[in-house]
Amino acid sequence: MSAAEKAALRESGTPGETSAAASASGPRSQRLPNPRFLRSELWLIFGRRRNWAGLAVLASVPLIIAIAVKINNPGSAGGEFNVFSSITDNGLFVALAALTVEIQLFLPIAVASISSDAIAGEANLGTLRYLLAVPVLRSRMLAVKFTAIVIFTFVAILLVAGVGMLIGLALFGGGSMVSLSGTSLSFGTGVWRILLICGYLAIELSALSAIGLFVSSLTEQPIGAAIAVIIIMIMSFILDQIPPLDWLHPYLFTHHWYGFTEFLRDPVSFGGPVRDGVLNAAAYIAVCYSAAWARFSGRDVTN
Amino acid sequence: MTTAARTTEVAPAVAGATSAHSERLAIASQGLTKRFGRQVAVNGIDLAVPRGSVYGFLGPNGSGKTTTIRLLLSLIRPTSGTHALLGRSMPQAASAVLPRVGALVEGPAFHPYLSGRDNLCRLDAADRTADPATARRRVEAALDRVGLLAAARKRYRAYSLGMRQRLALAATQLMPRELLVLDEPTNGLDPQGTREVRSLITNLAEDGTTVLLSTHLLSEVEQVCTHVGVMHVGHLVAQAPLAELRARTVARAVVTTRCPDEAAEVLRQQHLTEIATGKDQAAGVIGQVAPEQIVEALVHAGVPVRAFTTATPDLEDMFVSLTGRGFDVSG
Ligand SMILES: Nc1ncnc2c1ncn2[C@@H]1O[C@H](COP(=O)(O)OP(=O)(O)O)[C@@H](O)[C@H]1O
Ligand SMILES: [Mg+2]
Numbered sequence: 001m002s003a004a005e006k007a008a009l010r011e012s013g014t015p016g017e018t019s020a021a022a023s024a025s026g027p028r029s030q031r032l033p034n035p036r037f038l039r040s041e042l043w044l045i046f047g048r049r050r051n052w053a054g055l056a057v058l059a060s061v062p063l064i065i066a067i068a069v070k071i072n073n074p075g076s077a078g079g080e081f082n083v084f085s086s087i088t089d090n091g092l093f094v095a096l097a098a099l100t101v102e103i104q105l106f107l108p109i110a111v112a113s114i115s116s117d118a119i120a121g122e123a124n125l126g127t128l129r130y131l132l133a134v135p136v137l138r139s140r141m142l143a144v145k146f147t148a149i150v151i152f153t154f155v156a157i158l159l160v161a162g163v164g165m166l167i168g169l170a171l172f173g174g175g176s177m178v179s180l181s182g183t184s185l186s187f188g189t190g191v192w193r194i195l196l197i198c199g200y201l202a203i204e205l206s207a208l209s210a211i212g213l214f215v216s217s218l219t220e221q222p223i224g225a226a227i228a229v230i231i232i233m234i235m236s237f238i239l240d241q242i243p244p245l246d247w248l249h250p251y252l253f254t255h256h257w258y259g260f261t262e263f264l265r266d267p268v269s270f271g272g273p274v275r276d277g278v279l280n281a282a283a284y285i286a287v288c289y290s291a292a293w294a295r296f297s298g299r300d301v302t303n
Numbered sequence: 304m305t306t307a308a309r310t311t312e313v314a315p316a317v318a319g320a321t322s323a324h325s326e327r328l329a330i331a332s333q334g335l336t337k338r339f340g341r342q343v344a345v346n347g348i349d350l351a352v353p354r355g356s357v358y359g360f361l362g363p364n365g366s367g368k369t370t371t372i373r374l375l376l377s378l379i380r381p382t383s384g385t386h387a388l389l390g391r392s393m394p395q396a397a398s399a400v401l402p403r404v405g406a407l408v409e410g411p412a413f414h415p416y417l418s419g420r421d422n423l424c425r426l427d428a429a430d431r432t433a434d435p436a437t438a439r440r441r442v443e444a445a446l447d448r449v450g451l452l453a454a455a456r457k458r459y460r461a462y463s464l465g466m467r468q469r470l471a472l473a474a475t476q477l478m479p480r481e482l483l484v485l486d487e488p489t490n491g492l493d494p495q496g497t498r499e500v501r502s503l504i505t506n507l508a509e510d511g512t513t514v515l516l517s518t519h520l521l522s523e524v525e526q527v528c529t530h531v532g533v534m535h536v537g538h539l540v541a542q543a544p545l546a547e548l549r550a551r552t553v554a555r556a557v558v559t560t561r562c563p564d565e566a567a568e569v570l571r572q573q574h575l576t577e578i579a580t581g582k583d584q585a586a587g588v589i590g591q592v593a594p595e596q597i598v599e600a601l602v603h604a605g606v607p608v609r610a611f612t613t614a615t616p617d618l619e620d621m622f623v624s625l626t627g628r629g630f631d632v633s634g
Binding site: 039040049125126127129130131133137298300302 | 378379402404406408410412414417426427430471474
């Protein structure tokens with residue numbers, strides 16, 4: 001990729017010519033950003049039964065948590081803050097408990113499998129060659145694919161939180177929320193905090209999406225790509241657990257996921273862990289997206 | 304270089320294309336080459352597909368047809384060489400040119416869990432030059448054109464190979480095209496489907512669409528093509544208007560008669576060459592002589608003709624004579 005293409009990519013998101021053709025853009029008809037391709041991409045993701053099943057599994061966790069707590073109240077475990085024991089006080093904690101549980105495996109797996117399918121899936125089916133022959137510029141294809149994955153990530157997280165809040169409010173009611181700092185937050189503030197947490201987690205998982213997009217651009221095997229992404233993620237978890245490597249920990253993309261607890265303090269500090277987490281994710285997204293572009297823009301499409 | 308392999312180019316149009324000349328070519332390539340590791344799949348080919356032609360891109364399996372088509376569409380980068388589509392250099396002009404090109408590359412490929420119609424809608428949605436307001440109508444028209452309307456709502460995975468092939472053809476019909484690149488479009492079709500596809504190609508060609516028809520079927524070239532290019536292990540070994548290639552093949556006249564010697568004498572008088580006689584036959588190479596004239600001369604000379612045939616060697620013989628090999632798979 002030429003420097004000009006990189007610059008164009010950064011500026012508009014849907015620029016450039018295919019592969020080596022950066023400079024000659026030619027007289028182009030006045031093209032408005034066309035949402036049809038993105039819509040089609042979303043339809044592909046959200047219209048697929050496999051993905052419906054995945055989302056149903058994600059949504060089932062808050063239901064299971066809420067019902068389990070309702071049936072068998074764990075009671076307050078003395079002193080220490082515990083989302084599970086807080087549920088009976090405030091239904092919003094069902095959403096928090098579900099997010100805490102699912103960020104460990106379910107949500108990353110969902111994001112890994114969707115993102116690794118992006119390019120590799122189309123290559124595997126052979127539909128990639130027909131899309132490129134339409135033609136879809138490779139830069140545009142990558143941008144649309146990534147946008148769709150990020151939207152999926154937000155939807156998945158909001159689904160978990162939304163189902164959690166609804167079932168929680170239905171079974172345990174709302175009311176004020178006790179923050180990690182010991183203060184009391186109003187119901188409205190509580191909901192707002194949960195939405196902030198959703199946004200933060202979506203940004204963190206978007207870094208995983210970018211890794212998935214890159215891996216997806218390397219292969220024609222979507223399953224293999226998904227496994228590779230999950231291995232990368234677990235490796236990051238493991239490295240994060242090895243104390244002698246503590247100098248490395250801030251650079252691991254999984255290291256910052258639990259930074260979302262910052263949003264439960266009063267007042268919220270957007271500096272420190274939250275800022276570090278967002279910067280880390282942004283760096284991973286920039287690097288992996290660029291790598292995906294570098295790989296995909298020059299790749300021979302031979303199946 | 305590879306000129307030796309391309310000695311039989313005869314189209315006046317081919318070598319040293321001037322810019323005025325390349326205007327008249329829908330596809331023009333110079334020394335297009337693709338190497339996969341050590342294997343040279345396409346070896347320095349100079350394609351010249353005139354606008355308005357139906358160009359039969361003929362070659363056995365593995366001869367490099369699909370690789371050439373991928374190169375033409377810029378799906379893969381050439382190891383060396385350049386090419387232009389519709390007078391514009393590729394890949395620079397890809398986003399301007401490719402919307403005017405419909406392509407079928409190495410068989411159909413669609414999303415299995417979407418219906419045929421939804422698959423077409425997706426391709427149309429990806430096309431920035433397509434008008435969303437007319438999408439529905441164009442999709443229906445394309446489905447109709449290939450006879451798939453009845454199965455439009457079925458999932459692609461439930462399609463037979465022939466239906467899949469038709470859907471891929473429908474995708475090439477979503478927009479008006481100036482050039483169609485069709486890679487073995489009749490693969491997997493039943494005889495009825497094959498006939499329909501061939502008549503579709505003929506109809507489109509009549510409307511002025513240029514067609515590059517890759518095929519391993521000699522009969523297909525004979526039935527629908529005006530031009531032919533012959534691929535053989537990555538080389539374009541011949542390229543010419545079909546009529547010109549035919550003219551180069553030697554036709555023989557065969558007279559079945561009680562009096563072969565008298566017939567042979569007449570053939571000799573008519574300047575036929577390589578005359579041979581059999582028990583009840585006389586035969587000779589026709590050359591430039593009109594068959595009608597030979598028959599008239601035979602009747603005039605009172606030769607009792609029981610049957611008169613002219614046998615043109617078919618394209619297969621021609622192919623063998625061009626490549627020195629049979630029409631089989633090349634590695
Ligand atoms: N991606 C690839 N990697 C390595 N070799 C390839 C690849 N694609 C095609 N080939 C080789 O190139 C040659 C030409 O193949 P192809 O263009 O598909 O022939 P055709 O379409 O005429 O049957 C074959 O020998 C094939 O094995
Ligand atoms: Mg082929």
